[in-house]
Amino acid sequence: MKKLPTVAYFSMEFGLDSNFKIYAGGLGILAGDYLKAAKDLGYPVVGVGILWKQGYNKQIVTEEYGVIDAFPIYRYNFLKDTGVKVKVRIRNRDVYCKVWKVDNFENADLYLLDTDLPENSDRWITGQLYGWFGEERVAQEMVLGIGGVRALKELGIKVDVYHFNEGHAVFAGLELVRHYMEEKGLSFVQALSKAREKIVFTTHTPVEAGNETHPLKLLMYMGANLNLTEEQLVYIGGAPFNMTVAALRLARISNAVSDLHRITANAMWAQVDRRSRIIGITNGVHVGTWADRRILESRHNPEKLWHTHTQIKRELLDFVEKRTGVKLREDVLTIGFARRAAPYKRSDLIFRDKEAADKMFKNDLQIIFAGKSHPLDDTGKEIVNNIIAMSKKYPGKVVFLEDYDMEIGKMLTRGCDIWLNNPRRPLEACGTSGMKAAMNGVLNVSTLDGWWPEACQHGINGWQIGDGFESKDEKEQDNHDLKSLVNVMQNEVIPTYYKNRDKWVKMMQNSIESTLEKFSAERMVKEYYEKMYIPKLHED
Numbered sequence: 001m002k003k004l005p006t007v008a009y010f011s012m013e014f015g016l017d018s019n020f021k022i023y024a025g026g027l028g029i030l031a032g033d034y035l036k037a038a039k040d041l042g043y044p045v046v047g048v049g050i051l052w053k054q055g056y057n058k059q060i061v062t063e064e065y066g067v068i069d070a071f072p073i074y075r076y077n078f079l080k081d082t083g084v085k086v087k088v089r090i091r092n093r094d095v096y097c098k099v100w101k102v103d104n105f106e107n108a109d110l111y112l113l114d115t116d117l118p119e120n121s122d123r124w125i126t127g128q129l130y131g132w133f134g135e136e137r138v139a140q141e142m143v144l145g146i147g148g149v150r151a152l153k154e155l156g157i158k159v160d161v162y163h164f165n166e167g168h169a170v171f172a173g174l175e176l177v178r179h180y181m182e183e184k185g186l187s188f189v190q191a192l193s194k195a196r197e198k199i200v201f202t203t204h205t206p207v208e209a210g211n212e213t214h215p216l217k218l219l220m221y222m223g224a225n226l227n228l229t230e231e232q233l234v235y236i237g238g239a240p241f242n243m244t245v246a247a248l249r250l251a252r253i254s255n256a257v258s259d260l261h262r263i264t265a266n267a268m269w270a271q272v273d274r275r276s277r278i279i280g281i282t283n284g285v286h287v288g289t290w291a292d293r294r295i296l297e298s299r300h301n302p303e304k305l306w307h308t309h310t311q312i313k314r315e316l317l318d319f320v321e322k323r324t325g326v327k328l329r330e331d332v333l334t335i336g337f338a339r340r341a342a343p344y345k346r347s348d349l350i351f352r353d354k355e356a357a358d359k360m361f362k363n364d365l366q367i368i369f370a371g372k373s374h375p376l377d378d379t380g381k382e383i384v385n386n387i388i389a390m391s392k393k394y395p396g397k398v399v400f401l402e403d404y405d406m407e408i409g410k411m412l413t414r415g416c417d418i419w420l421n422n423p424r425r426p427l428e429a430c431g432t433s434g435m436k437a438a439m440n441g442v443l444n445v446s447t448l449d450g451w452w453p454e455a456c457q458h459g460i461n462g463w464q465i466g467d468g469f470e471s472k473d474e475k476e477q478d479n480h481d482l483k484s485l486v487n488v489m490q491n492e493v494i495p496t497y498y499k500n501r502d503k504w505v506k507m508m509q510n511s512i513e514s515t516l517e518k519f520s521a522e523r524m525v526k527e528y529y530e531k532m533y534i535p536k537l538h539e540d
Contacts, residue, residue, distance in 0.1 A: 005160035010169035021055030145171030167243030316415025336416030441508035
């Protein structure tokens with residue numbers, strides 16, 4: 001077998017373990033699952049990220065103030081000192097970055113950069129993940145991209161492919177261009193072409209406003225341009241400098257994270273000239289991390305499967321009671337809804353038909369919410385506060401778990417009966433939590449967005465909300481989807497759960513079998529190698 005290319009996977013966040021707080025949400029969990037699958041497969045992959053001193057945020061809910069954020073300083077005793085330090089010139093000052101190695105979560109080697117050093121006046125660059133404003137964000141991305149490329153060189157790791165997980169790592173591309181120009185004597189166009197041979201890119205954000213831009217003057221002031229001229233920066237990323245556009249132009253090939261997202265992303269970036277093709281490689285989740293072994297072992301025996309699910313549900317309800325003091329009932333259909341607090345995810349959709357909600361939550365349903373908003377996102381905090389209000393309106397039926405993390409995610413995707421997901425199509429790029437639920441026999445009830453159109457067999461392995469309806473009028477789309485959600489809950493989900501146990505368990509079996517391999521991180525990593533990393537397969 002031909003030697004596989006060595007891949008350096010750059011990501012702003014990595015979710016490897018609940019207690020290792022260098023992740024914010026789905027992007028980081030995906031990156032962590034990617035490294036675990038690469039390790040399982042024995043593929044030559046290394047991760048490159050940042051050692052965040054305060055992580056993302058610890059979010060708690062108080063009676064007096066509602067949602068508040070805390071920023072503890074974390075210390076980890078499992079980090080391995082590589083002995084390597086690299087420097088990046090930021091704001092005309094040398095910033096030293098210490099390189100730590102992490103390999104103890106059954107993951108491919110992960111190298112983390114850290115500026116919290118006595119010799120730095122800018123020690124806090126690696127303080128908060130996605131923290132602060134423009135200048136600090138650019139500084140963080142310079143550490144990740146420029147520092148990351150230099151760290152790999154110092155570590156003696158010969159990289160064949162640089163994989164940017166989102167646009168945050170774009171300055172790694174500029175560092176490669178600088179290297180070819182200054183150290184190899186190539187022209188700008190030649191250097192760009194040479195760098196492009198080594199770069200691939202994954203785009204995640206299907207909303208243009210969510211794609212990061214920076215003023216050119218800011219990049220010049222920060223030193224992110226690495227001696228490139230303003231004209232050369234514009235040639236790569238436009239003005240203002242768009243990190244996604246730059247990545248699409250720096251990469252030889254790019255991918256969206258589901259098939260629907262491929263269509264959305266290609267339409268969204270259709271006007272960008274000189275960009276790479278965007279193919280679809282649907283995300284996957286690490287089976288060993290997210291699928292409960294007891295469920296997998298009992299999945300072929302209906303009676304045993306139901307018994308095992310009931311046991312795991314009981315564990316979830318005990319967990320909820322310990323965290324909140326609310327005792328939910330084991331014999332009631334239990335919904336899980338755990339998401340980043342963003343308006344398009346419509347966490348309160350099920351409550352908007354008040355009459356239907358009153359009827360369902362009085363008799364047939366209970367729901368466990370979890371979620372977190374960005375510290376600077378007041379709208380997100382309002383969404384969380386709204387869910388808290390619903391928990392007061394429906395006491396003992398609606399409960400909110402604060403400070404959403406991997407542990408809560410694991411408990412919910414294993415122990416609920418159904419997994420509710422109702423984003424406005426096509427704004428969910430993928431949505432991997434639904435895959436985790438499906439592998440545990442927790443049935444998805446979801447709009448046909450993200451990964452679900454590729455998996456859904458309505459009434460066989462889960463249910464769809466709506467029929468793929470899209471509208472530029474948010475009110476029209478919300479009304480359409482609300483009507484469909486109420487209809488599918490009242491006429492299909494609830495009657496099946498309470499009156500047709502055999503069918504329910506059969507659907508659980510179908511859910512597990514139809515997703516276990518197809519939506520695994522192993523399949524995803526193999527696809528990256530076949531379609532993106534091995535050069536002969538992706539000539540543009």
